[in-house]
Amino acid sequence: MLETIILLAKIWAVLLTLVSLAGLMTWVERKESAIMQDRLGANRADILGFRVIGLFQVMADGLKMFFKEDFVPPTGHRLLHTLGPILAFFPALVTFAVIPFGSTLYLGSLVIPLQIAQLNIGILYLLVFGSFSFYGVVLAGWSSNNKYSMLGGLRAAAQLISYEVCLGTSLVGILMIYGTLQLNVIVDHQNQLLFGFLPAWGIFLQPLGFLLFLPAAMAETKRVPFDLPEGESEIIGYYTEYSGLKFGLFYFAEFMEILVVSALIATLFFGGYHLPWLYEEGFHFPWGGAWDLPNVVVAMIRLATFFVKIAFFAWLQVLIRWTLPRFRYDQMMRLCWKGILPLAVLNILVTGLILLLVNR
Amino acid sequence: METAFFLLFSALTIFCALMVILQKNPLASVLFLVMTLFWLAALFVLLSAPFIAAIQVIIYAGAIMVLFLFVLMLLNLKAIEEGVKPALKVTGVAVALILLVVAAVVLRSVPIPANTGFSRSAAELGSVESIGQMLFSVYLLPFEIASFLLLAGIIGAIVLAKKDRKP
Numbered sequence: 001m002l003e004t005i006i007l008l009a010k011i012w013a014v015l016l017t018l019v020s021l022a023g024l025m026t027w028v029e030r031k032e033s034a035i036m037q038d039r040l041g042a043n044r045a046d047i048l049g050f051r052v053i054g055l056f057q058v059m060a061d062g063l064k065m066f067f068k069e070d071f072v073p074p075t076g077h078r079l080l081h082t083l084g085p086i087l088a089f090f091p092a093l094v095t096f097a098v099i100p101f102g103s104t105l106y107l108g109s110l111v112i113p114l115q116i117a118q119l120n121i122g123i124l125y126l127l128v129f130g131s132f133s134f135y136g137v138v139l140a141g142w143s144s145n146n147k148y149s150m151l152g153g154l155r156a157a158a159q160l161i162s163y164e165v166c167l168g169t170s171l172v173g174i175l176m177i178y179g180t181l182q183l184n185v186i187v188d189h190q191n192q193l194l195f196g197f198l199p200a201w202g203i204f205l206q207p208l209g210f211l212l213f214l215p216a217a218m219a220e221t222k223r224v225p226f227d228l229p230e231g232e233s234e235i236i237g238y239y240t241e242y243s244g245l246k247f248g249l250f251y252f253a254e255f256m257e258i259l260v261v262s263a264l265i266a267t268l269f270f271g272g273y274h275l276p277w278l279y280e281e282g283f284h285f286p287w288g289g290a291w292d293l294p295n296v297v298v299a300m301i302r303l304a305t306f307f308v309k310i311a312f313f314a315w316l317q318v319l320i321r322w323t324l325p326r327f328r329y330d331q332m333m334r335l336c337w338k339g340i341l342p343l344a345v346l347n348i349l350v351t352g353l354i355l356l357l358v359n360r
Numbered sequence: 361m362e363t364a365f366f367l368l369f370s371a372l373t374i375f376c377a378l379m380v381i382l383q384k385n386p387l388a389s390v391l392f393l394v395m396t397l398f399w400l401a402a403l404f405v406l407l408s409a410p411f412i413a414a415i416q417v418i419i420y421a422g423a424i425m426v427l428f429l430f431v432l433m434l435l436n437l438k439a440i441e442e443g444v445k446p447a448l449k450v451t452g453v454a455v456a457l458i459l460l461v462v463a464a465v466v467l468r469s470v471p472i473p474a475n476t477g478f479s480r481s482a483a484e485l486g487s488v489e490s491i492g493q494m495l496f497s498v499y500l501l502p503f504e505i506a507s508f509l510l511l512a513g514i515i516g517a518i519v520l521a522k523k524d525r526k527p
Binding site for chain 1: 387391394410411413414415417418421422423426429430433434487488
């Protein structure tokens with residue numbers, strides 16, 4: 001009974017945090033674009049003269065989408081048209097279930113792992129729901145009964161399928177090194193030290209894996225430079241026929257995906273919630289100092305560390321989005337099939353060889 | 361609790377499977393097939409085989425059904441009009457019944473061993489680790505042969521796609 005309550009509380013806390021952070025990301029996106037284009041940006045929405053660095057813009061955006069007319073094209077398919085944004089939003093919501101956001105919390109006799117589901121299949125669970133996001137965009141494109149939407153949906157489908165192959169293969173190296181699919185075990189492995197001082201983060205063990213994972217994961221979010229499915233500014237895409245909150249769901253799903261990708265990058269390549277040299281009982285510095293801390297404080301520090309890492313990688317993605325122009329379609333496909341995929345396979349072979357030599 | 365979930369998932373699987381053949385719109389059929397596969401995966405999870413469940417969804421819903429959907433959307437098939445030949449209907453029902461009888465007879469005749477020889481629990485057996493160990497020890501040859509078949513399929517697809525192009 002108590003376990004069920006704790007589990008529900010964890011789910012509630014994670015969903016609430018995720019949705020709020022995604023809302024905040026729309027503000028970060030506006031501010032970052034304004035800074036990069038040398039504008040003030042997002043400073044008009046105010047309540048009684050208070051502007052709070054444009055944060056009210058998030059509320060204004062939400063209200064606008066709520067009150068807009070929800071229009072379904074008369075020749076379109078009503079049910080599938082509604083199902084499209086839901087299917088696009090759903091995978092982003094559920095993938096956070098397997099991501100560990102903190103270490104185990106000991107409260108009296110209670111042992112609370114700060115992760116919703118410790119699944120044996122871990123990363124595969126993420127790929128399962130990654131494959132579902134495909135249906136959202138394709139159904140949205142098809143059910144609008146608009147040729148441009150349809151073409152956008154097909155472009156999205158081709159891109160998502162291609163980059164899912166790259167995403168999967170670029171992760172194999174990490175799985176080989178840590179020898180597990182479970183994300184909490186992968187994170188715990190990364191708290192060991194290399195050469196006595198360097199944390200054993202995925203980026204140090206799999207630098208090529210990280211460089212291949214980042215573009216593949218960014219392509220899955222369908223944002224610039226991989227925004228060919230939509231291309232708001234000139235080529236029309238799969239959610240052209242959407243308005244109101246249905247469009248809002250697509251828009252919001254994009255930001256949720258950014259957060260999921262940042263959480264994955266942090267978990268797989270940057271030690272997850274671990275701060276270097278911080279262990280269960282406190283800090284142990286490589287130069288020989290120690291600083292004992294109670295368990296609750298350590299857990300809080302780790303939670304904060306994870307949030308800082310997510311925030312950094314989310315910001316990095318927004319930075320990349322406003323820096324690069326869009327790829328041409330053939331360049332995008334070439335990057336996947338002739339660039340990332342062969343390198344990922346090479347990465348698997350080299351990793352296997354090194355593991356064989358080291359473990360002999 | 362587990363029985364309730366089993367009943368729910370089986371009912372959903374059967375319902376979706378029926379809708380696949382009862383729908384007139386081919387696109388709806390495909391979507392119901394995707395849902396059927398998803399609920400089947402849920403049943404695999406209940407049987408403590410999470411790996412098979414995940415692979416089921418990734419391969420079928422994530423790859424094979426995507427192809428179906430692609431073809432249907434590009435062809436833009438209309439819903440089948442009324443007027444399927446009666447002879448075809450009778451043959452279809454007859455074939456389905458024969459298949460049912462054959463499946464029932466085969467399933468009844470295969471003895472289910474009480475002790476499968478595995479000393480480990482079901483949860484351990486369905487884990488990624490034990491499946492990997494079985495694949496690369498006991499079933500290594502079938503595994504390698506299957507991978508050769510897939511490789512041949514991939515090369516075949518590329519050759520077919522490049523048929524018209526002059527070197």
